[in-house]
Amino acid sequence: MDITLYEAGTSRSARCRWILLEAGIAFTSVARPKLVGSDEVRALQPLGKLPVAVIDGQSLFESTAICTYLADHATGVDLIATPGSWGRAQHDQWTSFVLTEMEAWLWNTAVNTFVLPPEQRIEAGFEQNSMMARRAALVLNDVLMHRDYLVENRFTATDIIAGWTINWGRRQNLLDGMDGLREYLLRLFDRPHCPLARD
Ligand SMILES: N[C@@H](CCC(=O)N[C@@H](CS)C(=O)NCC(=O)O)C(=O)O
Known part of the structure; x- marks a missing residue:
């Protein structure tokens, strides 16, 4: 997976950073002041909030959705209960x-x-x-x-x-x-x- 995580320190984006690190998935981090509400983030998240992940060219927001998707797609490490279980x-x-x-x-x-x-x-x-x-x-x-x-x-x-x-x-x-x-x-x-x- 090609992943860019728009994040801000220990805010809710830390959930996404954590799952990426637990899963051993490499990612690019975008973290700089004034990211929240910026045009760049609004183009990916309608309220301009963080986190947003761009995964293989598609943007996904809501930290829970991002963590769940990444856990489902992690290889070699089991970080979530099987879908349907x-x-x-x-x-x-x-x-x-x-x-x-x-x-x-x-x-x-x-x-x-x-x-x-x-x-x-x-x-x-x-x-x-x-x-x-x-x-x-x-x-x-x-x-x-x-x-x-x-x-x-x-x-x-x-x-x-x-x-x-x-x-x-x-x-x-x-x-x-x-x-x-x-x-x-x-x-x-x-x-x-x-x-x-x-x-
Ligand atoms: N439910 C969202 C919450 C996102 C959220 O509110 N992020 C905060 C940072 S922790 C934010 O961007 N706040 C700016 C604002 O609400 O204007 C999630 O879990 O991803």
Whole structure:
């Protein structure tokens, strides 16, 4: 595969960098200031957001879609449950759950803290955002108290996607008392290619 990844540090594009490194797939990185919202990125991603991957001449956006595609096409390393398997249904379940029940709330706080211009921000939902993100995190914590990884009890793309969001929750101090998630993140941090922010 010929791959160019438009990325920005430890943002959601780090999921794509991580899967590429785990898969041993060579890629070209485009990472420079002011990439978000640029005409170059808008031509590939309608909202001008990162990440975007150009794979064999076709652009693909949404970090989960990119990671899933790359994992499916990795050779010599098994990074995702087989399409059509029960494990793959669980991949879809946990990635959907994490993105809609946890990440969306964190993103709403971010949007209203530093993404939108001050005059467009609404701060009234911050407390509710934290409560709802924590509610989803507690579900994941319950699961990960009893197993090491989300799908087939082995490290997969599912953990790359979910781990990034859970780590965001940790950075927002929303995981207090959730030992399952704390241990899970330590397992992910231990992986040599893990690009998750440690602060
Ligand atoms: N759901 C998308 C989210 C993409 C996204 O929001 N990326 C951020 C960087 S982490 C961005 O480009 N933000 C700029 C903006 O929202 O204007 C994904 O997972 O790829």
